[in-house]
Amino acid sequence: MANIISDETIEYVGxxxxxxxxxxxxxxxxxxxGRMLDxxxxxxxxxxxxxxxxxxVFPVQNVFREDVVTNNDMREQMLLNAPxxxxxxxVVPKTFL
Amino acid sequence: xxxxxxxxVELSAAIRDGQVTAVEAAEEMLARIEERDGIYNCYVTVDxxxxxxxxxxxxxxxxxxxxxxxxxxxxxxxxxxxxxxGLLTTCASRMLENFVPTYTAEAVMNLRxxxxxxxxxxxxxxxxxxxxxxxxxYGVTRNPWNPAHVPGGSSGGSAAAVAAGECCFxxxxxxxxxxxxxxxxxxxxxxxxxxxxxxxxxxxAYGSSLxxxxxxxxxxxxxxxxxxxxxxxxxxxxxxxxxxxTDFTSALVEDVQGLRIGIPNDYLGEGLDAEVRAAVLQAAxxxxxxxxxxxxxxxxxxxxxIPAYYTIAAAEASSNLxxxxxxxxxxxxxxxxxxxxxxxxxxxxxxGEEVKRRIMLGSFVLSSGYYDAYYLKALRVKALIKKAFDxxxxxxxxxxxxxxxxxxxxxxxxxADPIKMYLGDIYTIAVNLAGLPGISLPCGxxxxxxxxxxxxxxxxxxxxxxxxxxxxxxxxxxxxxxxPGTEKQDGRTGGIPS
Numbered sequence: 001m002a003n004i005i006s007d008e009t010i011e012y013v014g015x016x017x018x019x020x021x022x023x024x025x026x027x028x029x030x031x032x033x034g035r036m037l038d039x040x041x042x043x044x045x046x047x048x049x050x051x052x053x054x055x056x057v058f059p060v061q062n063v064f065r066e067d068v069v070t071n072n073d074m075r076e077q078m079l080l081n082a083p084x085x086x087x088x089x090x091v092v093p094k095t096f097l
Numbered sequence: 098x099x100x101x102x103x104x105x106v107e108l109s110a111a112i113r114d115g116q117v118t119a120v121e122a123a124e125e126m127l128a129r130i131e132e133r134d135g136i137y138n139c140y141v142t143v144d145x146x147x148x149x150x151x152x153x154x155x156x157x158x159x160x161x162x163x164x165x166x167x168x169x170x171x172x173x174x175x176x177x178x179x180x181x182x183g184l185l186t187t188c189a190s191r192m193l194e195n196f197v198p199t200y201t202a203e204a205v206m207n208l209r210x211x212x213x214x215x216x217x218x219x220x221x222x223x224x225x226x227x228x229x230x231x232x233x234x235y236g237v238t239r240n241p242w243n244p245a246h247v248p249g250g251s252s253g254g255s256a257a258a259v260a261a262g263e264c265c266f267x268x269x270x271x272x273x274x275x276x277x278x279x280x281x282x283x284x285x286x287x288x289x290x291x292x293x294x295x296x297x298x299x300x301x302a303y304g305s306s307l308x309x310x311x312x313x314x315x316x317x318x319x320x321x322x323x324x325x326x327x328x329x330x331x332x333x334x335x336x337x338x339x340x341x342x343t344d345f346t347s348a349l350v351e352d353v354q355g356l357r358i359g360i361p362n363d364y365l366g367e368g369l370d371a372e373v374r375a376a377v378l379q380a381a382x383x384x385x386x387x388x389x390x391x392x393x394x395x396x397x398x399x400x401x402x403i404p405a406y407y408t409i410a411a412a413e414a415s416s417n418l419x420x421x422x423x424x425x426x427x428x429x430x431x432x433x434x435x436x437x438x439x440x441x442x443x444x445x446x447x448x449g450e451e452v453k454r455r456i457m458l459g460s461f462v463l464s465s466g467y468y469d470a471y472y473l474k475a476l477r478v479k480a481l482i483k484k485a486f487d488x489x490x491x492x493x494x495x496x497x498x499x500x501x502x503x504x505x506x507x508x509x510x511x512x513a514d515p516i517k518m519y520l521g522d523i524y525t526i527a528v529n530l531a532g533l534p535g536i537s538l539p540c541g542x543x544x545x546x547x548x549x550x551x552x553x554x555x556x557x558x559x560x561x562x563x564x565x566x567x568x569x570x571x572x573x574x575x576x577x578x579x580x581p582g583t584e585k586q587d588g589r590t591g592g593i594p595s
Contacts, residue, residue: 009461017415017460018422019453020441029457032515036458039516040404043474046481053476056306056336057292057483057532057557063335077199083429090424093436 003037005030100125101262105171105319108265112159112170119159119170122265123152123214126172130216130263137239137248139258141177142185143217148172151214158212167322167346169212174264176255177218178225179205179310180299184215188301189233190223192421192428192447202299203334204268204310204327211326216264220254223449224418225275225303227251228518229511232451237508240283242547246505249279255313256283266314266323270300272307273406274500274525277537280313281500281550284539284577286320286567287313291557292532293338295324296331302417304410305336307529317538317568321345324560340558348561353569354388356562359493361396364524370503376541376549377499383573384497384566394492398485401478402527403519407455408462408475409530414452415459421447454515483531490556495566499524500537500550524552534560536567539577548577 010030014021021029075088084091100108100122111117127145134140152172158164175181178188180198187193205215222232230238230253238253240246241261248257252269256279259267269276271289280287288311295310302308312323328343360381365374385391423429423443430442448456462471489496501521511518528535533554540551551570555563 010457013457013461013464014441016464017453017456018419018437018440018444019448019456020438020445021453025453029454032454033458033461035516036407037461037471040408040462040471040475042404043401043408043478046398046401046478048474048477048481051477051480053473054480054483055476058338060336065332071200074199078425081196081199081426083423083427092424093433093439095436 002041003034005034101129103265104315105265106167106322108171109167109169113165119152119156119214120149122170123148123172123216126216126264129261133261133263136244137241137257137261137263138236139219139238139254139261139263140174140217141187141189141220141235141254144184144215147184148214148216155212155214164212166211166326168208168326171213171265172216173208173213174216174219174255174258174267175205176221176252176267176269178221178270178301179268180301181205181215181218184218186218186301187235188224189221189235190448190452191234193426194234194428196426198299200299203296203329203331205299207327207329208268219252219258219267222251222253222451224301224414224452225251225270225272226414226451226455228274228278228521229506230254230279231508231512232449234449239508240505240547242284242505243545246507246547247282247511249282249505251275252313253279256280256285256287259283259285259313259315266312266319268310268327269313270308270310271529272304272410273529274522276311276313277525277535277550277552278501278522280537281539281548282505284548285313285315286317286536286538287311288320288324288536288560288563289528289534290324290328290560291338291534293336294328294340294343294560296329296334296337298331298333304413305417306413307410309529317564317571318349320536320567321349321564342558342561345560345564348564349568350565351569351572352388353384353566356389356495356566357493358384358389358391358495358497358566359394359489360391360497361399362393363396363399364498368502368520368523369499372543373499373501373503373549377497377551380540380551380570380574381497384570387569387573389566391497392493394489396485396489396496398482399523399527402482402530403523405475405478405482406522406526406530407458407519408471409479411455411459412463412472413459415456415463418452418456423447451512451515479530482527486527486531486533486556494555494559494562496554498552498554500552501525504543504545504547504549528554532557534563536563538567538571540574
């Protein structure tokens, strides 16, 4: 395997991805990601000098609209989906300790 | 003929003629679901009461002459990643086990306007990540042609529901083949339209630059009718394209005289099952006999489509799935210490293995230091792939090939080796990278009686050429059978021997 994923890398990716992996999952993730990257490295065979990255297949520009509210106030229905709500608001854990 | 055996166009005509009512049609479908879904598990949610209420309302409009189209009163199943107001929408994930949307996806709204009756929500690979419907948090779906086999994925529940007669047609979504491949495995017709043709508003995003909603139907006529109904310009989707040519049913013409069809040599090489190859080439011969000009050519870059796709799709997935944080909706872990721990635990417990694998990969390829080498490199390769297709479409109207290298694998054989599973997407994935339309339709069966799919790919906005070619082929092929359970009863089965 050409790509060896270190413990530090997988921990860093875990922080970016906001995922907490168990010891076993972490080992599996290292192996999986290494294999995937070995496979993706195939793209390196192609000379892409001077080729612009294509994020969209059509030449689209930003689509603007007036900043006007068009939807209804659905606070109650939306809060029904909240894991926790109080007084018409989402409850989150304490962020300042 | 039984309601459960009819196509959408046949059923809506029967309803218009008063042979059957929309309510009776919905009741028959619900009875079929009751009878069969215990075996196939096509649905995550069946909305019995809602369907009957819709059917009653639709019948009134049909009686009043307000609804006259080909989908009026026709029961439909919706993939569970399309938001439906007031109806559970899970993406087949524990993360959204109790999510009830406050709005309906635009494509589904278009179906409702056309009078279609929504029966429920179909099973899928979790967040549409998979090729077998085995990554669902709500159990596997079984292939109606043989329950020991997968229905394909990620729109496996939709394809299987149509094949089992548990709905008249269904909507799916296709990010790398997720409509076309399950359609092929289940012997149905599936279409991924040109990017931007169907609004993505209300489709829970996986790879936004690749996702497109499309129909899964019993035949090409229904495919054109459904696509015509769901296509629309939508301000709520900033990638929506204003098209004037969405009268797709006008392309249901039996004529391929002079149509230039190219078969990429790269699509017939190593890894392709011999029976699939033979059936696809026989279909090409059939089209040639009907007057098409069929040639082989080298498409090039085919082997680079999968690594480019998985880089881009994983990157977009890692970004799109950041919204699932256990605050506004979705799963929240029971015990946690502080905000970040809550995020991490909720996501780790709420997402399944394949979803986490892709989020991790996507986070990595977008991270500082690797962004250029992986993500931008993949976008450059995407530009080259698009160019290769542009060159091909300068010579050909339609590209013809297989949908998948094999017929439906047995349950439990695919997930152990992710890369091997990803390789199964080789013939479908480049279509999404280049934004092209592609249609899948049955062209034979293997020695075990499992359906084989034929894929036709068109240039951007050329769905009509695909529909014309597919319709002509379907006519010359003859009836295929609309599902295994109906074979004995109505004699519609057949297909060309493989």
